[in-house]
Amino acid sequence: MTQLTLPRPLHIIDIDNLMGDPQVVDPWVIGRWQDTYMCTAGLRPGDHAIVGTGCNGKHAFAVQSKWNPFRVVRRPGPDGADEALIEAAMTEAERGRYTHFVIGSGDHRFADLHDLLSERGYPVTVVSRPRALSHTLRSRAGDRVLYLPDLDLV
Numbered sequence: 001m002t003q004l005t006l007p008r009p010l011h012i013i014d015i016d017n018l019m020g021d022p023q024v025v026d027p028w029v030i031g032r033w034q035d036t037y038m039c040t041a042g043l044r045p046g047d048h049a050i051v052g053t054g055c056n057g058k059h060a061f062a063v064q065s066k067w068n069p070f071r072v073v074r075r076p077g078p079d080g081a082d083e084a085l086i087e088a089a090m091t092e093a094e095r096g097r098y099t100h101f102v103i104g105s106g107d108h109r110f111a112d113l114h115d116l117l118s119e120r121g122y123p124v125t126v127v128s129r130p131r132a133l134s135h136t137l138r139s140r141a142g143d144r145v146l147y148l149p150d151l152d153l154v
Contacts, residue, residue, distance in 0.1 A: 010098040011041060011049035012089045012113070013070075014082060014105030015063055017132055018148065025058045030066040032151060040148050041102055041127045048098070050088045052081035082109045089113055093120055100124065106133035114140045 016022035019033050043049060049070040053063045064072045073084040086109070092098060093116070101117050103110050106128030114137065117124045126133070126141040129148045138145065 007099045008097070009047055009100050009102050010089070010092055011043055011047065011070075011102045011104055012085050012110075013037065013049055013051045013067075014085060014103075014107055014110070015051050015053055015067070016081060017105040017107045018127075018129065020129065020132060022054050023056060023059055025062045027062055027066055030062055034066055036148055036151060037104060037127065040146050041104060041125075043102075050085060050092075052085035052088075054081050079109060082107060086110070086113050090116065093117055093122060098122070102127060103137075104128070106137060108134035108136045111136040111140050 015033070018037060019030070024030060037043065051063065051067045051070050051072045053060050053072065053074055055074050055076040060072070060074050073081065073088055075081055075084040089101065093101070100123040102125045103114060104127045106126070111134065114124050114126070123144070124141070125144045125146060126137060127146045127148060129150055131150065133145070
C-alpha cells in the first residue's frame with residue numbers, strides 16, 4: 001500500500017524585514033503582522049515555521065511570545081537573524097521532511113537560499129511587502145511571489 005504524502009511547507013520568516021522595524025515590542029502590532037502573514041501565505045495550524053529575529057532582548061521576547069509555537073532563532077549582528085534562518089532552512093532541506101518552502105522576507109540575502117532550495121527540487125514561494133522586496137529576490141522568484149499589504153500600525 002502506498003502512503004499518501006500531504007503537502008507540508010516550511011515557512012522561513014524574517015519577521016523584522018516583514019514588519020520593517022526590528023525594534024517593535026508592541027504585541028498588538030506583532031500580532032497584526034502575524035495574522036496578515038498567515039492569511040497571505042496560507043500558514044495554517046500544524047504547518048511549521050522558523051521565525052528569525054535580531055538580539056534586541058525586548059523585541060525578541062515580544063516576537064517569541066506572539067509567534068508561539070513556532071521555532072524562533074536569534075543571532076547577533078546586522079545580518080545575524082538572516083544567517084540563522086538560512087542555516088536552519090538548509091538543515092531542514094537536507095532532512096527532506098518538507099515538500100516546499102515559503103520565504104517570508106524581501107531581503108536580497110534570501111536570493112541565494114531561494115536558488116539552493118530550487119536546485120534541490122523544492123518549490124519556493126516568496127512572501128514580502130512590495131516596497132521591501134529586493135530586485136534580486138523578485139527576479140529569482142518569478143511568479144511565485146505573494147504580497148503583504150503595507151500596514152500602517154504606528
